[in-house]
Amino acid sequence: MNRITCHDLTKKYGSKTALDHVNLELESGQIVGLLGPNGSGKTTLIKLCCRLLQPTSGEILINGQKPGKASKASIAFLPDRDFLPDYMRVSQLVTYYADFFRDFDRERAHQLLSSLQIDEKTPLKRLSKGNREKTQLVLTMSRQAEIYILDEPIAGVDPAARDFILRTIIANYEKNALVLISTHLIADVEPYLDRILFLKNGQFVLDGDKKQICAERGMSIDALFREEFEC
Amino acid sequence: MLIKLFKYDFAALGRLLAPISGVLLILSAALGFNLRGEFNLENWTMIPIILGVLLLFLVFFAFMLTFVLTITRFRQNLLGNQGYLSFSLPVSTAEHIAGKFLASLLWFILIGIVSGACFFIVATLSTPEILRKLTLPYIRQFLAELDLTISLTDVLITLLLSASSGLLHIYASIAIGHLWQKHSTLLGIIAYVVLSIINSRVLFYLSRTPFFAAHYTGASIAFYLVFSLIYAFICWIILERRLNLE
Numbered sequence: 227m228n229r230i231t232c233h234d235l236t237k238k239y240g241s242k243t244a245l246d247h248v249n250l251e252l253e254s255g256q257i258v259g260l261l262g263p264n265g266s267g268k269t270t271l272i273k274l275c276c277r278l279l280q281p282t283s284g285e286i287l288i289n290g291q292k293p294g295k296a297s298k299a300s301i302a303f304l305p306d307r308d309f310l311p312d313y314m315r316v317s318q319l320v321t322y323y324a325d326f327f328r329d330f331d332r333e334r335a336h337q338l339l340s341s342l343q344i345d346e347k348t349p350l351k352r353l354s355k356g357n358r359e360k361t362q363l364v365l366t367m368s369r370q371a372e373i374y375i376l377d378e379p380i381a382g383v384d385p386a387a388r389d390f391i392l393r394t395i396i397a398n399y400e401k402n403a404l405v406l407i408s409t410h411l412i413a414d415v416e417p418y419l420d421r422i423l424f425l426k427n428g429q430f431v432l433d434g435d436k437k438q439i440c441a442e443r444g445m446s447i448d449a450l451f452r453e454e455f456e457c
Numbered sequence: 458m459l460i461k462l463f464k465y466d467f468a469a470l471g472r473l474l475a476p477i478s479g480v481l482l483i484l485s486a487a488l489g490f491n492l493r494g495e496f497n498l499e500n501w502t503m504i505p506i507i508l509g510v511l512l513l514f515l516v517f518f519a520f521m522l523t524f525v526l527t528i529t530r531f532r533q534n535l536l537g538n539q540g541y542l543s544f545s546l547p548v549s550t551a552e553h554i555a556g557k558f559l560a561s562l563l564w565f566i567l568i569g570i571v572s573g574a575c576f577f578i579v580a581t582l583s584t585p586e587i588l589r590k591l592t593l594p595y596i597r598q599f600l601a602e603l604d605l606t607i608s609l610t611d612v613l614i615t616l617l618l619s620a621s622s623g624l625l626h627i628y629a630s631i632a633i634g635h636l637w638q639k640h641s642t643l644l645g646i647i648a649y650v651v652l653s654i655i656n657s658r659v660l661f662y663l664s665r666t667p668f669f670a671a672h673y674t675g676a677s678i679a680f681y682l683v684f685s686l687i688y689a690f691i692c693w694i695i696l697e698r699r700l701n702l703e
Contacts, residue, residue: 239701276544278540278541278700279701295549298546298548301545303541305541308538309538309539309540309541311469313469322465325461326458326461326546
């Protein structure tokens with residue numbers, strides 16, 4: 227089933243074109259790497275999927291429908307910033323997610339937080355940056371969603387934390403779901419990806435199966451990225 | 458979902474407003490006890506004067522804080538980083554606006570009730586005889602002697618709609634400010650001033666019509682209701698069609 231479909235999708239901010247007539251079909255049951263340099267349009271595409279933006283022209287469909295209340299219930303979104311109210315305790319945030327998302331697995335969240343030794347009685351603002359990011363990830367991945375959209379999930383954390391985050395994502399996502407990961411840290415994410423999308427100046431310059439691309443080009447995705455986006 | 462949104466917005470505002478309300482009530486009790494039998498001005502010490510000034514200041518501060526928290530809650534929770542969480546919830550834009558509006562309105566009402574209760578506490582603790590007088594027949598007679606030409610219900614409805622219009626005016630201004638990311642605060646303030654001018658101009662011309670003079674209460678209620686709907690629509694259409702979280 228096509229989870230995310232884009233038909234001639236365009237987004238402009240004034241005179242600047244962030245996405246330029248892109249077409250895309252992403253199916254369930256795969257981990258997709260959305261890769262590109264800063265300003266290539268990755269976050270714009272993600273925001274359009276999550277209905278945080280409206281397209282200038284064209285169409286985007288989530289599970290065959292326009293983004294809205296229903297699609298938000300099926301998308302677990304992890305943005306690239308601190309987005310949770312920091313005055314709330316971790317336990318309150320678990321309750322918050324359980325209140326609004328029917329697919330939220332409380333037990334999984336408690337187990338993951340416990341394994342990270344994060345005290346649920348602690349307000350978010352008293353946690354270290356790394357633990358805050360892990361808490362955000364735990365809440366997102368404790369959802370049994372149909373689509374996971376993770377915007378730079380491993381940026382700004384140490385290598386050990388990156389490994390943990392990636393292992394958590396792989397271990398906890400629903401296997402029939404679509405996982406869309408946007409990142410600069412390609413070498414870390416590459417082993418887990420099924421499909422690759424290279425986005426440059428608002429257009430896809432590469433779209434295909436990771437193993438096939440690596441075999442055809444005779445290089446890793448990380449090396450290919452450096453070649454494609456050489457400054 | 459609206460009830461859940463309301464619950465969290467009410468609790469978020471209450472983090473500061475509940476303790477402030479508690480302090481107001483305690484302070485008014487302290488002032489009331491201090492003023493007992495102290496209405497001979499020659500016998501007044503500094504303590505009741507200080508407590509009285511502090512109470513007045515705190516009541517004013519409580520209303521200003523409610524106003525500021527209303528603005529910051531709306532901005533941070535919808536248009537700040539928390540907006541990434543809020544707008545990813547399976548909730549409509551209208552529900553978001555309604556949840557915040559109802560929570561803020563209820564806190565304004567509660568702060569008003571607490572402020573009234575403070576002065577009641579001061580009056581009854583300092584002069585306990587007042588309590589014996591405050592029977593229902595006495596209150597009815599008091600209101601009858603005021604010779605009000607409008608009903609208390611009409612006054613309360615007008616006040617409620619006026620407060621609603623004021624709140625939605627703030628929300629619409631913040632939403633307009635969001636259209637210009639770099640200077641959203643400046644544009645929001647300008648929008649607030651411009652909408653205030655339009656509001657007051659319309660009221661000025663309407664109040665001079667014979668219809669308004671003849672049906673003052675009904676016309677006032679209609680005026681605030683219409684402007685509430687206009688502000689709510691402005692807020693909704695911008696957040697629905699022009700949302701762009703940085």
